[in-house]
Amino acid sequence: MNPETTSTVISPTLWEILQSQLNTALAIVMRPVVQQQLLTILAILGITLMLPELIRYWQIRQARRAGDQLKQLIWWNKSRVFIFPLAAPLGSILLINLAIWLFNGRNYPSGMLENARSLFSMWLIFRLVVTLLYYRWSDGVRPYYRWVLSPMFVILILWRLVGSSVGLISIITIPILTIGTNAISLGNLLSSAITLYAFVVSGWMVEQVLNRTLPDQLNAEPGMIQSVATLTRYAILAIGTVFSLALLGFDATSLAIVAGGLSVGIGIGLQDIVANFVSGLTLLFEQSLRPGDIIELDGAINEVEKVTLRATILRTLDNVELIIPNAKFTTAQVNTLTRSSRQIGVRVPFFVHYDSDLAFVRQVALETAVKHELTLADPPPKILNQGFGDYAFLFELFVWMEYPKRRGLYRSDLYDLLMDAFAAHGIKVPYPQRDLHVRSELAASGE
Amino acid sequence: MLKRSIYLLAGGILFLGLVSCRGFLSETQRINGRIIVWHSWNSTETAVLLEALRDFQEINPGVQVINVPLTPNELLPRFIQAAREGSGPDLLIGSDDWIQELADANLIRPYTSQTGVPINGLARQAITYRGNLYGLPLFLAPYALYYNKTIVSGTIARTLDDLLTQAAQGRRVAFVPRFEDAFWGIQTFGPNIFDRAGNLNLADSGLIPWLDWLSEMQNRPGVILNVDDASLEELFIQGRIAYYVAGPEKQAIFNATMGEESFGVTTLPSGPHGAASPLLPVETMMFYEFSSPDQAILATTLAEFLANQQQGIRFMRELNKLPANPQISVDSRIYPNVSGFWRQSFTAVVLPNTFEKSSLITAGNRAYAATLSGALTPESAVCIFGLEVAAANSLTAEQITLPPQCELPETQP
Numbered sequence: 001m002n003p004e005t006t007s008t009v010i011s012p013t014l015w016e017i018l019q020s021q022l023n024t025a026l027a028i029v030m031r032p033v034v035q036q037q038l039l040t041i042l043a044i045l046g047i048t049l050m051l052p053e054l055i056r057y058w059q060i061r062q063a064r065r066a067g068d069q070l071k072q073l074i075w076w077n078k079s080r081v082f083i084f085p086l087a088a089p090l091g092s093i094l095l096i097n098l099a100i101w102l103f104n105g106r107n108y109p110s111g112m113l114e115n116a117r118s119l120f121s122m123w124l125i126f127r128l129v130v131t132l133l134y135y136r137w138s139d140g141v142r143p144y145y146r147w148v149l150s151p152m153f154v155i156l157i158l159w160r161l162v163g164s165s166v167g168l169i170s171i172i173t174i175p176i177l178t179i180g181t182n183a184i185s186l187g188n189l190l191s192s193a194i195t196l197y198a199f200v201v202s203g204w205m206v207e208q209v210l211n212r213t214l215p216d217q218l219n220a221e222p223g224m225i226q227s228v229a230t231l232t233r234y235a236i237l238a239i240g241t242v243f244s245l246a247l248l249g250f251d252a253t254s255l256a257i258v259a260g261g262l263s264v265g266i267g268i269g270l271q272d273i274v275a276n277f278v279s280g281l282t283l284l285f286e287q288s289l290r291p292g293d294i295i296e297l298d299g300a301i302n303e304v305e306k307v308t309l310r311a312t313i314l315r316t317l318d319n320v321e322l323i324i325p326n327a328k329f330t331t332a333q334v335n336t337l338t339r340s341s342r343q344i345g346v347r348v349p350f351f352v353h354y355d356s357d358l359a360f361v362r363q364v365a366l367e368t369a370v371k372h373e374l375t376l377a378d379p380p381p382k383i384l385n386q387g388f389g390d391y392a393f394l395f396e397l398f399v400w401m402e403y404p405k406r407r408g409l410y411r412s413d414l415y416d417l418l419m420d421a422f423a424a425h426g427i428k429v430p431y432p433q434r435d436l437h438v439r440s441e442l443a444a445s446g447e
Numbered sequence: 448m449l450k451r452s453i454y455l456l457a458g459g460i461l462f463l464g465l466v467s468c469r470g471f472l473s474e475t476q477r478i479n480g481r482i483i484v485w486h487s488w489n490s491t492e493t494a495v496l497l498e499a500l501r502d503f504q505e506i507n508p509g510v511q512v513i514n515v516p517l518t519p520n521e522l523l524p525r526f527i528q529a530a531r532e533g534s535g536p537d538l539l540i541g542s543d544d545w546i547q548e549l550a551d552a553n554l555i556r557p558y559t560s561q562t563g564v565p566i567n568g569l570a571r572q573a574i575t576y577r578g579n580l581y582g583l584p585l586f587l588a589p590y591a592l593y594y595n596k597t598i599v600s601g602t603i604a605r606t607l608d609d610l611l612t613q614a615a616q617g618r619r620v621a622f623v624p625r626f627e628d629a630f631w632g633i634q635t636f637g638p639n640i641f642d643r644a645g646n647l648n649l650a651d652s653g654l655i656p657w658l659d660w661l662s663e664m665q666n667r668p669g670v671i672l673n674v675d676d677a678s679l680e681e682l683f684i685q686g687r688i689a690y691y692v693a694g695p696e697k698q699a700i701f702n703a704t705m706g707e708e709s710f711g712v713t714t715l716p717s718g719p720h721g722a723a724s725p726l727l728p729v730e731t732m733m734f735y736e737f738s739s740p741d742q743a744i745l746a747t748t749l750a751e752f753l754a755n756q757q758q759g760i761r762f763m764r765e766l767n768k769l770p771a772n773p774q775i776s777v778d779s780r781i782y783p784n785v786s787g788f789w790r791q792s793f794t795a796v797v798l799p800n801t802f803e804k805s806s807l808i809t810a811g812n813r814a815y816a817a818t819l820s821g822a823l824t825p826e827s828a829v830c831i832f833g834l835e836v837a838a839a840n841s842l843t844a845e846q847i848t849l850p851p852q853c854e855l856p857e858t859q860p
Contacts, residue, residue: 020513020514020515023481023511023513024483024513024515026481027480027481027482027483027511027513027537027742028483028533028534030480030481030739030741030742031533031737031738031739031742032737032739033533033737034532034533034534037532037533107553109530109531109532109533109737110531111528111529111530111531111532111533111534112532112533112534114531114532115532164528166485166515166517166525166529
């Protein structure tokens with residue numbers, strides 16, 4: 001029959017809790033049983049963190065002794081991928097089990113060692129997952145390791161440590177700031193930040209997955225797929241933002257107030273950003289610009305690299321990246337060379353001597369054009385007669401190709417080929433000439 | 448990596464070395480250091496405790512007491528978990544019911560008096576286990592009879608017959624018919640179920656007639672027997688019940704809802720055999736087994752400070768708690784309600800720690816429920832109760848007497 005008490009507990013301030021936790025830690029660490037356990041854990045960590053180095057040292061010694069024989073050991077080459085990363089957590093678990101057995105044998109408290117064992121187990125699982133992922137996908141795993149697995153592992157460890165500490169968990173319930181009537185606690189802030197981070201990472205991962213899988217599934221254009229993936233990512237991010245704000249305690253009304261306040265700011269100072277943002281949405285939805293498109297902007301040919309919500313990244317023929325605000329694409333004239341088709345026509349003007357056999361010239365020029373690997377057979381090349389020049393017949397070779405970015409180089413190649421072909425077939429390309437007529441009668445009379 | 452490991456190891460060892468040295472230095476200044484106190488007191492109670500702790504720290508400026516309030520439900524499990532890690536509180540304020548479990552798990556240590564604080568005789572029994580005192584009693588919490596002053600304006604019921612008569616007249620009476628809550632009536636009909644030697648005596652105890660009485664009275668007008676204590680409490684607050692049997696912890700609720708002048712507390716009604724004898728819960732300060740030597744001394748010093756006469760009076764004055772310190776005499780003119788519990792504590796009894804309490808309570812609750820539901824006669828229910836307790840505690844025929852026609856199964860050679 002426990003004397004009942006109501007469950008109301010005094011709410012101390014954040015500073016009082018931190019102070020209390022510090023004092024509690026200092027009080028606890030004074031105890032011999034705690035010191036023994038902490039020393040054991042530190043010793044185990046010290047030993048096992050050195051374990052991979054010891055293995056490496058052993059490997060070097062063996063290699064020196066046996067020359068190349070060690071490299072021929074297949075089992076070693078295969079297993080060392082796992083041995084190095086897993087040696088420390090595995091060794092820690094083995095040693096901590098031994099320590100727990102010894103402590104229990106002496107009737108010493110071993111709860112801290114047991115907690116450490118569960119943390120070491122989490123460490124082992126984390127390392128195992130990372131190792132397997134690296135083994136399967138090599139360096140492609142690195143961003144996932146850095147942005148997904150590592151933060152998850154750290155959060156789990158912290159959650160475990162905070163959860164097992166008496167009183168520390170109450171820190172997260174204490175309000176640390178107030179917005180309007182909404183008191184925000186550290187717990188609100190943490191859960192909101194973690195949620196937002198999770199959505200950001202999820203959005204990025206979904207974008208990666210869509211970019212990788214959709215091309216095989218849908219057989220759609222790369223630009224289209226990237227646009228869908230980008231929009232999906234932003235949609236996830238938007239949902240995450242709403243969730244994150246909801247976790248901070250903002251209801252729809254509060255959000256409307258904030259949005260109202262923001263709209264004033266937007267009207268005054270952020271109009272360019274909003275214009276670019278809206279333009280970005282328009283570009284993504286209309287698909288008027290897609291990654292891979294070749295466009296002519298301000299007289300220069302560029303390839304569209306990426307369309308984001310604020311700006312579009314272009315790459316010039318000189319391999320320079322240009323970041324152009326999206327509003328420019330919705331307000332200025334942009335010539336796209338690849339809007340509906342990636343085929344472009346290239347005009348190559350040339351001229352030949354008036355004495356030339358024009359039918360033969362046409363034949364040679366056409367044969368020369370199709371020799372170039374980029375020249376499309378369909379539509380076929382054509383020779384257009386441009387009329388009579390001052391000193392030569394004017395022609396234009398009109399050919400089709402699919403690589404707009406290489407248009408300049410292609411035309412240069414065609415000129416080279418034409419020059420060689422004309423030289424080989426004796427077709428003369430006249431020098432520019434002017435006929436000067438001197439009247440001799442006037443000179444003789446001396447006028 | 449190698450360097451980092453070595454730095455980590457060296458840093459840790461240096462830290463622990465410094466901390467250990469600090470421990471040795473403090474040998475010369477005994478009353479110095481930090482101790483942790485855990486309890487499940489509510490905010491009002493904690494505020495009074497903090498006042499007492501401030502007084503203690505004023506007398507002992509080198510001592511820092513870390514006060515950690517927890518909810519009643521999490522106090523014991525949290526303590527067990529922390530104690531197994533080595534991070535338990537130096538002083539745990541909780542129920543004497545926990546002593547068996549915690550002492551068996553080697554998580555609390557016996558109390559050795561430093562200043563010779565007097566201990567109430569019954570409370571001493573409650574905290575004695577395996578020949579040792581496992582803690583220092585702080586408060587006593589026997590059940591007593593609450594009555595509504597606006598309804599009970601005349602004579603207060605002193606006997607069970609008075610109670611029934613008044614109930615029939617509209618002054619309704621209510622209590623929880625479970626083993627611990629309704630233990631008080633056993634000695635009104637006969638001897639206690641435990642004799643002086645601590646053996647279980649069911650053959651001629653008052654348990655069978657008490658269960659018989661309860662079974663018969665539950666259908667009488669004005670008598671409410673219900674295991675839903677919250678509902679009974681609510682009925683009493685609403686003034687729909689004149690008499691209500693409960694512990695001292697309800698005073699705070701009734702003070703807040705009804706007002707201090709609206710209710711009174713008196714001793715439970717006596718029966719044909721004598722005075723009522725409720726169980727005596729003891730709120731006890733228990734000492735952690737694995738405190739450092741300095742902390743152990745500090746914890747004992749603090750516990751003796753909290754259990755002294757002045758602090759007992761402070762807690763009684765501020766919180767209406769009944770101090771366990773026998774030197775404190777409760778004046779009924781100053782503390783009328785607390786004095787009701789104080790008078791009741793003289794006839795209270797404790798369950799001997801030689802029995803496993805949980806088995807007693809579980810079997811007892813079953814016996815009460817079986818009788819009141821009509822599933823068993825009181826004799827059969829008590830017989831089964833006896834057999835269950837005997838089995839759970841491996842009692843021999845010398846340690847238990849059973850009702851007629853009830854026998855222990857023969858033990859195999």
